[in-house]
Amino acid sequence: MQDALPPKLVCKGLNVSVRQELSRLWPRPLGANRRMITIRGVHKDFSIDGAKVTALSPTDLDVRRGEFVSIIGPSGCGKSTLLRILAGLETASGGSIDVDDGDRARQRVGFVFQEPVLLPWLSALENVRFPLDTARVARTEADSRALDLLKLVGLTGFEAALPRALSGGMRQRVSIARALSYDPSLLLMDEPFGALDLITRDRLNDELLSIWSQTKKTILFVTHSVEEAAYLSDRVVVMSPRPGRIKTVYDVNLPRPRGERTKLDPAFHQLMADLRRDLQ
Amino acid sequence: MTIASILIALRSLAIAVAIWWIVVLVANVPAYLLPAPDAIASRFVFLAQTAELTKHIRVTLGEIGAGFILGGFLGVAFGWLFVRVPLLGRLLSPLILVLQTAPKIAIAPLLLLWLGLDMGPKITLIAIVTFFPVMAGAAAGFAAVERPYQDLGTLLHLNAWQRFRRIELPFSLPPIFAGLRIASTQAVTAAVIGELMGATYGLGYLLSLGQENGDASVVIVAILVLSTIGWGFHELIRAGERHILSWHASQIGLEARV
Numbered sequence: 001m002q003d004a005l006p007p008k009l010v011c012k013g014l015n016v017s018v019r020q021e022l023s024r025l026w027p028r029p030l031g032a033n034r035r036m037i038t039i040r041g042v043h044k045d046f047s048i049d050g051a052k053v054t055a056l057s058p059t060d061l062d063v064r065r066g067e068f069v070s071i072i073g074p075s076g077c078g079k080s081t082l083l084r085i086l087a088g089l090e091t092a093s094g095g096s097i098d099v100d101d102g103d104r105a106r107q108r109v110g111f112v113f114q115e116p117v118l119l120p121w122l123s124a125l126e127n128v129r130f131p132l133d134t135a136r137v138a139r140t141e142a143d144s145r146a147l148d149l150l151k152l153v154g155l156t157g158f159e160a161a162l163p164r165a166l167s168g169g170m171r172q173r174v175s176i177a178r179a180l181s182y183d184p185s186l187l188l189m190d191e192p193f194g195a196l197d198l199i200t201r202d203r204l205n206d207e208l209l210s211i212w213s214q215t216k217k218t219i220l221f222v223t224h225s226v227e228e229a230a231y232l233s234d235r236v237v238v239m240s241p242r243p244g245r246i247k248t249v250y251d252v253n254l255p256r257p258r259g260e261r262t263k264l265d266p267a268f269h270q271l272m273a274d275l276r277r278d279l280q
Numbered sequence: 281m282t283i284a285s286i287l288i289a290l291r292s293l294a295i296a297v298a299i300w301w302i303v304v305l306v307a308n309v310p311a312y313l314l315p316a317p318d319a320i321a322s323r324f325v326f327l328a329q330t331a332e333l334t335k336h337i338r339v340t341l342g343e344i345g346a347g348f349i350l351g352g353f354l355g356v357a358f359g360w361l362f363v364r365v366p367l368l369g370r371l372l373s374p375l376i377l378v379l380q381t382a383p384k385i386a387i388a389p390l391l392l393l394w395l396g397l398d399m400g401p402k403i404t405l406i407a408i409v410t411f412f413p414v415m416a417g418a419a420a421g422f423a424a425v426e427r428p429y430q431d432l433g434t435l436l437h438l439n440a441w442q443r444f445r446r447i448e449l450p451f452s453l454p455p456i457f458a459g460l461r462i463a464s465t466q467a468v469t470a471a472v473i474g475e476l477m478g479a480t481y482g483l484g485y486l487l488s489l490g491q492e493n494g495d496a497s498v499v500i501v502a503i504l505v506l507s508t509i510g511w512g513f514h515e516l517i518r519a520g521e522r523h524i525l526s527w528h529a530s531q532i533g534l535e536a537r538v
């Protein structure tokens with residue numbers, strides 16, 4: 001009877017079992033396209049003097065591992081609220097959030113505020129090391145990691161400088177290095193470059209992209225700039241005015257790595273125009 | 281403080297002593313009212329040699345040190361509690377207001393009745409006068425820690441002690457030091473009042489002893505030693521402040537001068 005089996009079918013069967021074996025060994029091969037954040041019906045109401053204010057209408061959003069997603073929308077539409085809920089700084093009034101963070105339960109998420117939020121009595125190095133010190137990481141290890149990160153954000157030579165001796169852009173880079181110091185797989189950034197001039201902003205955008213490609217982090221990035229959103233992202237989420245909800249999600253298919261050529265790409269300008277129109 | 285500023289201070293002091301001396305000699309002031317500077321100096325040397333003066337100084341310094349540390353510690357602790365547990369602040373603030381507006385010196389007789397003539401009532405009085413300015417400064421400081429810094433503590437999963445030690449306390453040190461500086465002068469006054477009302481040792485006791493014996497030179501020696509202590513204490517706190525708060529805007533410039 002065995003001879004009767006068509007060889008083709010045997011071959012196909014073998015293939016299937018090999019694939020199963022592979023997916024047993026690496027349940028999610030390469031981690032690509034795997035969903036990391038699942039947001040379902042998350043909303044937030046604040047009560048101000050007894051009056052209910054809806055900061056965020058029920059929102060659904062999925063973010064894949066390693067994805068760079070920008071959120072853009074008019075002021076007060078709930079972008080910060082969404083990010084703060086994700087970071088655990090605010091509790092949602094309802095809905096569910098699932099962050100699949102591998103085996104590392106209770107992982108600390110990376111968060112970069114609009115302001116650098118550095119501790120003014122600590123040097124740049126000590127500020128970057130702060131999350132490691134408070135988690136009782138050994139000093140030598142913490143030091144070497146902090147030094148690497150300061151190098152990554154281009155601040156070698158400023159290790160001993162106090163925040164007040166650094167420029168706004170340098171402070172923001174220290175704050176990014178601090179958020180990376182504990183190696184979070186998820187990095188939430190709330191208008192991190194909003195207070196900076198355009199030239200510094202452009203440079204930090206390029207630095208951020210190179211950090212992102214080196215560290216393979218998932219990044220959620222809130223911005224008011226359509227150019228920044230289009231330049232950086234894999235996807236751009238546009239939110240509508242209050243009460244905030246997600247209006248449109250754009251896939252950005254501009255080739256990577258992005259650079260000066262991206263800014264000349266007609267598709268880039270088309271996307272910016274679309275985003276701008278959508279925001280009105 | 282630079283050498284130059286010390287020299288300037290010494291020069292003004294020398295001029296004041298000279299005027300004093302001339303007035304005493306020219307106007308023929310009786311010694312039981314205002315002795316000449318040389319009489320004071322010899323009295324000082326005499327008191328220092330009998331070791332009585334050092335004992336008085338040691339007692340007063342001990343009271344000030346213990347009371348100041350106790351009051352400062354409690355001031356910071358309660359300042360923190362009132363900000364972190366607003367209910368507690370609301371419940372206790374009327375009581376605190378009453379205590380704060382009452383002249384704290386008026387409590388001294390009560391403390392002496394309760395705690396005897398030893399160092400206990402003086403330390404308590406000093407702790408009380410230290411407590412209020414430090415508590416007020418600490419509460420203002422803790423209340424002013426900005427939201428993003430509290431968020432940072434939450435993001436990094438800091439426990440309550442780490443938040444206090446690593447974020448809240450350093451941020452609140454400038455107003456706490458302002459409170460400590462106010463308290464430092466009041467502490468010396470409180471020590472003297474406590475000792476004047478009943479004591480067996482201390483510079484305040486020396487004052488009352490001089491008064492009883494009609495010996496103005498002893499009184500003046502005690503006053504001079506007390507103002508030196510007050511000044512030194514204040515300077516000590518300033519130096520600590522400069523050292524610890526070198527990062528703070530209030531100290532920039534001072535840093536350059538020192």
Ligand SMILES: Nc1ncnc2c1ncn2[C@@H]1O[C@H](COP(=O)(O)OP(=O)(O)OP(=O)(O)O)[C@@H](O)[C@H]1O
Binds near residue numbers: 053
């Ligand atoms: N702690 C709070 N208490 C009360 N209302 C709040 C609070 N935080 C946010 N809100 C309200 O929620 C709404 C959304 O605020 P949020 O900060 O998320 O907006 P945003 O999209 O980040 O705006 P922006 O672009 O200006 O930063 C606003 O209307 C705001 O008034």
Ligand SMILES: [Mg+2]
Binds near residue numbers: 079081190
């Ligand atoms: Mg915001």
